[in-house]
Amino acid sequence: MLTAKRAWRRFTRASQPAFESFVAGYVRFSIWWMRLYPVSWSSNIIGTLGRWFGPWFVVSKVARANLRAAFPEKRSAEIERILAGVWENLGRVTGEFAVLDRIWxxxxxxxxxxxxxxxxxxxxxxxxxxxxxxxxxxxxxxxxxxxxxxxxxxxxxxxxxxxxxxxxxxxxxxxxxxxxxxxxxxxxxxxxxxxxxxxxxxxxxxxxxxxxxxxxxxxxxxxxxxxxxxxxxxxxxxxxxxxxxxxxxxxxxxxxxxxxxxxxxxxxxxxxxxxxxxxxxxxxxxxxxxxxxxxxxxxxxxxxxxx
The missing domain is CATH 3.40.50 (Rossmann fold)
Incomplete structure (x- = not known):
């Protein structure tokens, strides 16, 4: 009898090529889109989005725990300020990747x-x-x-x-x-x-x-x-x-x-x-x-x- 777990594994294996193609297509489209604009635009746009929405992602729990352990003297407001900056920087790195050849x-x-x-x-x-x-x-x-x-x-x-x-x-x-x-x-x-x-x-x-x-x-x-x-x-x-x-x-x-x-x-x-x-x-x-x-x-x- 085919268990639900085994069926799910078969499905994920079968769908993996399609999923990889989708992700690659998304990356290709994103790079094409970002190269249409001046260097600063994609950096500013994605950096701002990162600052606004990044702290709400689940992975931010890891960052908060890391920051509190590294800087026990900092208050929560300061931890949140740093975390927002982390997401902004990561967003900017992402936006700048497509135009690295223009930055230097x-x-x-x-x-x-x-x-x-x-x-x-x-x-x-x-x-x-x-x-x-x-x-x-x-x-x-x-x-x-x-x-x-x-x-x-x-x-x-x-x-x-x-x-x-x-x-x-x-x-x-x-x-x-x-x-x-x-x-x-x-x-x-x-x-x-x-x-x-x-x-x-x-x-x-x-x-x-x-x-x-x-x-x-x-x-x-x-x-x-x-x-x-x-x-x-x-x-x-x-x-x-x-x-x-x-x-x-x-x-x-x-x-x-x-x-x-x-x-x-x-x-x-x-x-x-x-x-x-x-x-x-x-x-x-x-x-x-x-x-x-x-x-x-x-x-x-x-x-x-x-x-």
């Missing part, structure tokens, strides 16, 4: 004149010319997609590790769009490790987001609470003994962005003189915590970082 207008000869300003451009110039591999860590702050564009635009060859959406057709569409502005994309998966090692062996540069939960990771302290963190960055730094730098995007008023590249972060070493994996990730996480404390409304509090 940084001119080293006239810094501060366009939408993009860069702090630490001289660091990128050194890395570009020293012939050595290097690692970059970043977080879901500001419009984090701009991190992946920065290296290529400043002449620093390399790649970026990223996690593709679960919807295969939507993932392929998004990857094709990213490839236009982000060369060297490495999709997280079984072959990602080999690709990253090969890239560093060739003296190139690699960036990755390291601020999300990773079940099999090392444990670090983030806002005073234990958090499981992907140790790949520290492991690669240990293997290649290469410099590690931070890079973040800060959203500024009037549709502008500041991209900051830090000087080399000297990670702790063990008794053998090699980079300590757990200690290295703690050092990186502490930098990210400082970033989040400075602009809490620009970080993705919706993620279950602590479990």
């Amino acid at each position: 207008d940084y001119d080293p000869a006239n810094p501060g004149q366009g939408r993009i300003e860069v702090v630490g451009g001289e660091i990128m110039a050194r890395l570009r010319d020293d012939g050595r591999p290097a690692l970059f860590f970043t977080a879901h702050t500001g419009n984090w997609e701009l991190n992946a564009i920065t290296g290529e635009k400043l002449g620093v060859s390399g790649g970026v590790l990223y996690r593709a959406p679960n919807n295969r057709k939507a993932a392929d569409l998004i990857e094709r769009m990213r490839a236009q502005t982000m060369p060297g994309l490495i999709r997280a998966g079984r072959s990602a490790g080999r690709q990253m090692v090969r890239m560093l062996e060739d003296g190139e540069h690699l960036g990755m987001l390291v601020d999300q939960h990773w079940g099999q990771g090392v444990t670090v302290t983030f806002f005073g609470r234990p958090a499981a963190t992907n140790p790949t960055l520290s492991r690669l730094a240990r293997q290649f003994d290469c410099p590690v730098h931070g890079m973040r995007v800060i959203r500024l008023p009037k549709g502008r962005f500041r991209i900051e590249i830090t000087e080399e972060l000297h990670l702790p070493r063990d008794a053998e003189g090699k980079i300590d994996v757990q200690g290295g990730m703690q050092a990186v996480t502490s930098v990210i915590e400082d970033w989040v404390r400075e602009y809490p409304e620009q970080w993705l509090w919706l993620h279950r970082r602590w479990r």
